[in-house]
Amino acid sequence: MNYKILVVCLAVFLMVLSPTAGGIIYEGQASQKREEVPFDKEELEEITVELYITSTGEKVCMDIEEYVVGVMMAEVPYNYDTEALKAMAVAIRSYALRRVSRNEKSPVHLAAHLCDDYSHCMGYISFADAENRWGKERTDVYYKTLEDAVNETEGEILRYGDCIADTVFHVSSGGFTESAQNVWGVEVPYLVSVPTPDKLPVSRRIFSSAEFCELLLDSVGTIELSGDASEWIEKIEKDDKGRVSRIIIGGKAISGRRLREIFDIDSTCFEVTCEDGNIIFDTVGKGHGVGMSMAGADAFAKSGKDYRKILEHYYPETELTLFRENT
Ligand SMILES: [Zn+2]
Structure with a gap:
């Protein structure tokens, strides 16, 4: 059964950690x-x-x-x-x-x-x-x-x-x-x-549950991921601009910025869903x-x-x- 985990970004969204356009604070x-x-x-x-x-x-x-x-x-x-x-x-x-x-x-x-x-x-x-x-x-x-x-x-x-x-x-x-x-x-x-x-361009990145698991393990070390992938993401916290500040995956708290780096997604303002065993990030904005x-x-x-x-x-x-x- 498909199960959706939705991060509902409010009508306001914000961006990423790692700069993609110039003008970077070292x-x-x-x-x-x-x-x-x-x-x-x-x-x-x-x-x-x-x-x-x-x-x-x-x-x-x-x-x-x-x-x-x-x-x-x-x-x-x-x-x-x-x-x-x-x-x-x-x-x-x-x-x-x-x-x-x-x-x-x-x-x-x-x-x-x-x-x-x-x-x-x-x-x-x-x-x-x-x-x-x-x-x-x-x-x-x-x-x-x-x-x-x-x-x-x-x-x-x-x-x-x-x-x-x-x-x-x-x-x-x-x-x-x-x-x-x-x-x-x-x-x-x-x-x-x-x-x-x-305007609000949305970009999408899709990971199989195996890829998702591997990238997380490579980056954060031990993490408890087993069973149905739709249950891996337990909690999502957002700031007042709709940006993901923290997410709890397999019992581990990871910042939105860190997650954005791990999965190379455009922004920390994203929805994450699980469909047919795939984890999908839909993000708004860039930079x-x-x-x-x-x-x-x-x-x-x-x-x-x-x-x-x-x-x-x-x-x-x-x-x-x-x-x-x-x-
Ligand atoms: Zn330089």
């Missing part, structure tokens, strides 16, 4: 109290981005504006509304300059501020690589569109007080974004949960859910909000400013 930072460092305009005047290219192991240096276009090529759909593209350009520029100005380097690439791995820092595609991938004609269109958004916001960053804001972003939420406190355990005044108008939702920014832009309003919404209490005078 792992080490999550448990630490963050030290804010005021930025120095003079120092930033001649600033150069050091980028580690993961495929070749090279380090390349470039101006921030060129870097932002390359990140846009990798991370942002070129057919988004112009105001959403401009909001993304400011977020990417701010995120990168914060790292560069603080001289923050991940242990993964100590020689460079940032790498081109979207799952670690932010994705980056050079114009030449884009041409190889999409051909000259399409690349010209993509590049020109994204470059326009970068040029129209040249030099603009978000600041919080005297510091450059940590403008993390993600692919999509569904109803509400997530706070940095909930996801990384770090309280950041402008990375709080706000409503977002994203860690903190900061700006790219899909939400596009929806706001299409409804008439300009990029300033979009940034104000996703990063409340921050201020748009120029990090250097434009030439």
Whole structure:
């Protein structure tokens, strides 16, 4: 007999732990109290981005504006509304300059501020690589569109007080974004949960009971799973945004974040059902859910909000400013 276990996500949903879009708080930072460092305009005047290219192991240096276009090529759909593209350009520029100005380097690439791995820092595609991938004609269109958004916001960053804001972003939420406190355990005044108008894409992952069992055993060690698979999941707890905070499987409590990692599902906002011996995860949204939702920014832009309003919404209490005078 089929038996369904339902996690009913409310009309609001939130995202995952592990970042899938750029703008990531380095792992080490999550448990630490963050030290804010005021930025120095003079120092930033001649600033150069050091980028580690993961495929070749090279380090390349470039101006921030060129870097932002390359990140846009990798991370942002070129057919988004112009105001959403401009909001993304400011977020990417701010995120990168914060790292560069603080001289923050991940242990993964100590020689460079940032790498081109979207799952670690932010994705980056050079114009030449884009041409190889999409051909000259399409690349010209993509590049020109994204470059326009970068040029129209040249030099603009978000600041919080005297510091450059940590403008993390993600692919999509569904109803509400997530706070940095909930996801990384770090309280950041402008990375709080706000409503977002994203559409709600649902992705599905199906595991046979044997696969489900094996993945769990590999990750959490001993766990009591026997008998009917429909009875393995005993309890599901959700937070006030509808995200799974804890689940009890075979007598063991596992956090929603951990479960999301184990089964590589897009979000901690999921329904889990058991049908014909298969365990099925249906999830909403994609990414860690903190900061700006790219899909939400596009929806706001299409409804008439300009990029300033979009940034104000996703990063409340921050201020748009120029990090250097434009030439
Ligand atoms: Zn990196």
